[in-house]
Amino acid sequence: MPTHSVTRVGLLTGGASTERDVALASASQVLAALRSLGHQVDVVDIAAGKVAAPEEHFLLKAGVGTHPPSIESLDTREREFLLAGLGRAVEQAEVLFLALHGGRGEDGTIQAILDVIGLPYTGSGALASGLAMDKDLSKRIFQLADVPTPDWTMERLPVEDAGDRFGWPLIVKPSKQGSTVGLSLVKSPQAYADAVRLAEQFDDEVLVEAYLPGRELTVGVLDGEALTVGEIVPAHEIFDYECKYQPGMAQEIFPADIGPDITTECRRLAQAAHAALKLGGYSRVDFRLTAEGYPSCLEVNTLPGLTAASLLPKSARASGIEFEELCEQISSVARRTS
Numbered sequence: 221m222p223t224h225s226v227t228r229v230g231l232l233t234g235g236a237s238t239e240r241d242v243a244l245a246s247a248s249q250v251l252a253a254l255r256s257l258g259h260q261v262d263v264v265d266i267a268a269g270k271v272a273a274p275e276e277h278f279l280l281k282a283g284v285g286t287h288p289p290s291i292e293s294l295d296t297r298e299r300e301f302l303l304a305g306l307g308r309a310v311e312q313a314e315v316l317f318l319a320l321h322g323g324r325g326e327d328g329t330i331q332a333i334l335d336v337i338g339l340p341y342t343g344s345g346a347l348a349s350g351l352a353m354d355k356d357l358s359k360r361i362f363q364l365a366d367v368p369t370p371d372w373t374m375e376r377l378p379v380e381d382a383g384d385r386f387g388w389p390l391i392v393k394p395s396k397q398g399s400t401v402g403l404s405l406v407k408s409p410q411a412y413a414d415a416v417r418l419a420e421q422f423d424d425e426v427l428v429e430a431y432l433p434g435r436e437l438t439v440g441v442l443d444g445e446a447l448t449v450g451e452i453v454p455a456h457e458i459f460d461y462e463c464k465y466q467p468g469m470a471q472e473i474f475p476a477d478i479g480p481d482i483t484t485e486c487r488r489l490a491q492a493a494h495a496a497l498k499l500g501g502y503s504r505v506d507f508r509l510t511a512e513g514y515p516s517c518l519e520v521n522t523l524p525g526l527t528a529a530s531l532l533p534k535s536a537r538a539s540g541i542e543f544e545e546l547c548e549q550i551s552s553v554a555r556r557t558s
Contacts, residue, residue: 227259229551230313230339232330234265234279236294237323238401238422246526247319248280249533253547254317262313266325267298270309291323298324307337315554316341317547318523322398326523327353342554344499344522352497352522355395355427365496367489368516370508372429379412386430392416394423398521405431405458432516434509437476439490440524440535441503442546443553446487448538450531451476472531474538478509486515493520501553504532 231254233247234240247263254261263271263279271279301309302324310316316339324330328350334341344352351357355372362369371386374395382390392415393403402422404415419426436459440447452459453471462469476483490505497520504524507515524532526547536546 227551228312228314229254229259229261230310230316231261231263231319232266232310232316232325232341233263233319234267235320235323235325236267236291236298237321237325238291239322239326239398240267240291240294242525242527243319243321243325244280245528246321246530249528249543250317250319250526250547251276251280253544254551256544257548259551261317262310264306264309266301266306266320266330267294269301269305302330302333306333310337310339313339315339315551317551317554318342319526321523321525322401326398327396340554342550343501344497344503348498348500349522352499352503352520353396353398355393355519356425358497358520361496362493362517365492367493367496368510368514370430370432370516370518372427374425374427376416376426377428379409382412382428383409386428389431391427391429391431392419393427393429394419395425395427397422400459403458432508432510434511434513435476435478437478437486437507437509437515438531438535439486439505439507440532440539441490441494441499441505442536442541442549443501444491444494446490447532447535447541448474449476449478449483449486450474450535450538451478452531467529472529472534474534482509482513482515489515489517493517502532502550504535 233243263276318341328346331346331349356374359369389405389407392406402419406412406415436452439449451473455469493505494503504521506518510516533543
């Protein structure tokens with residue numbers, strides 16, 4: 221018997237994003253969790269429309285590949301559906317659960333449409349989502365909120381100037397992408413131009429950032445409260461797309477063995493970053509430790525992954541919140557703050 225009141229949930233997923241596979245993998249886990257709690261759930265692919273029950277298994281079973289998918293063929297379909305079909309697809313829902321990552325699903329576009337439709341949805345609002353997705357703007361806000369973040373520039377620096385400012389290696393990445401798509405760890409001047417060209421394939425704004433070689437930490441935030449701090453130890457030099465989503469490619473340790481002082485500071489800074497960006501519902505905040513052992517904020521994820529291998533569920537579980545209850549709390553916050 222369900223332990224929670226039955227709610228009609230619209231589960232939005234898929235879409236035309238390089239993180240489409242991750243969104244579908246999140247949706248598969250969320251769908252099972254919400255139905256186990258007795259909720260009525262309709263799956264909606266924002267690039268295709270409502271998914272009939274017999275098709276759910278085929279859409280959600282594929283998992284995440286080693287590389288992000290191409291989205292060109294999906295982009296027009298997503299635009300058409302958002303213009304003409306989204307309202308009809310979700311009109312019976314009481315709350316919309318956003319199992320979306322990247323693209324229009326996370327940059328505030330979908331959130332703005334849903335604000336017009338008037339249905340409560342999980343995660344953050346349109347403005348906050350857009351600010352967090354734009355790494356340049358979010359880092360400016362971090363500075364104003366006294367949240368340390370690695371030095372960066374949006375200038376198209378010549379290779380000599382980039383090396384003089386940041387040293388080698390350095391990071392080049394699109395300003396508005398997730399899951400490290402288009403990101404490069406640039407170890408030498410010879411690799412700089414190729415890294416910029418790669419980032420430009422995913423965004424017309426490219427961010428060049430100082431590389432911090434220290435330990436990588438992550439903190440989930442749920443309803444404004446920081447969860448357990450975890451450490452990520454990837455098989456590669458950076459926590460790239462493959463390490464994020466392929467089994468065995470990273471150790472994810474919860475709680476992180478970093479001592480009480482750093483733990484407290486990470487949790488404090490995670491809450492500060494979440495609040496500074498005016499986020500709602502939940503998020504995940506990523507840090508690296510400087511050589512002196514201080515946390516420096518890399519970015520905030522407004523719709524962090526909810527796959528079987530994702531970090532937010534692990535942070536929550538280490539805080540005593542199992543996956544089903546995490547999904548329930550995320551949904552409840554959306555209903556309460558709508």
